[in-house]
Amino acid sequence: MDHPKIPLAGVIGSPIAHSRSPQIHGHWLKKYGIKGFYIPMDVAPDNLDRVIRTLPQAGFVGVNVTIPHKEKVLEIADLITDRAALIGASNTLIFRKDGKIHADNTDGYGFMKNLESAGSNWQPGDGPAALLGAGGAARAVIAALLDAGVPEILISNRTRVRADALQEEFGKRLHVFDWVQAGNMMDDAKLVVNTTSLGMMGKQPLRVPLDGLRPGTLVTDLVYAPLKTRLLEVAEEMGCHTVDGLGMLLHQAVPGFERWFGTRPEVDRATRAAALA
Structure with missing residues (x-):
């Protein structure tokens, strides 16, 4: 048989x-x-x-x-x-x-599908996206956002040279900020993404000033343990739309x-x- x-x-x-x-x-x-x-x-x-x-x-x-x-x-x-x-x-x-x-x-695909399922009115063409981190996850997110038509990506990483390398590779729609200026990226951003492990259980907290967040901005964190990170908690309090990283x-x-x-x-x-x- x-x-x-x-x-x-x-x-x-x-x-x-x-x-x-x-x-x-x-x-x-x-x-x-x-x-x-x-x-x-x-x-x-x-x-x-x-x-x-x-x-x-x-x-x-x-x-x-x-x-x-x-x-x-x-x-x-x-x-x-x-x-x-x-x-x-x-x-x-x-x-x-x-x-x-x-x-x-399929990381970029998963990232974009997760944003779509968030139920916010965000559209890629709405304005700049602010990105924290310049590792492997950031690369997938950048490729997906540029492909979707985001006009500009503001990026900051604790080690600036890694963010500069991404700008060189992905082109002039990327603009690099020093890590101490990372909070300033959020003033005009329509989408804010944390691609670092900061804020994850057992890791250091994300210590970026969040007072630049605006009501209606879509904020997402790739960290999903905990499901609601401090970034998402603060963003919610400030009237932002949030989506966790599990999706x-x-x-x-x-x-x-x-x-x-x-x-x-x-x-x-x-x-x-x-x-x-």
Whole structure:
């Protein structure tokens, strides 16, 4: 009797125990009655190449990739999407039937979908976006915002040279502010985004003056532990629209799940509850 192969997917990082992705994908597999599994895998950098090349032989159809491997996997992939190449990182690998490894980046997609679901009236063309941070997450957000038509991005990072490097790469719609001037970016911003880990549980607080926030500005924090960071609390008090970072995690998972398991999942309240369980 010939048994069909059970499709396997997972998330690779180091460390990985904190990841909520297994809860999200596990919820969808159960909801849609798919006989598959999604597994967290703690893989050291030295083993990354060997592990990724071996997984398809064990029935894996793809994996998510997180810190510290998102840049390195581009060297392993056979095919790279334009957006992954532009961002310089991949969070989603698809193991194709022809044996090729296909790298994509869905972080920017997840970020924009999360903003759309916020229910505010914000439109990309409304005015400048103010961005805190210049790491990998910032790259994905910048690429998505420029693609959506945001006229100008004001960016500040604790180490200015990293923000300057992004300006050089992404062009003159980016304007760099010194970290001590980061609060001044918010005066004219229609969207404010924290892409740093500042304010996350166990990390330093975000100590940027927030008195420049204006009522009606859309404010989002990529940090989702805690769900309501101090940035979002203050923004709410000042009459801003706010959106937490969990939605980005949920929405970025959608394209990968669809490619691996053949069903496009829905992000709803039950998905959020599964991620927070």
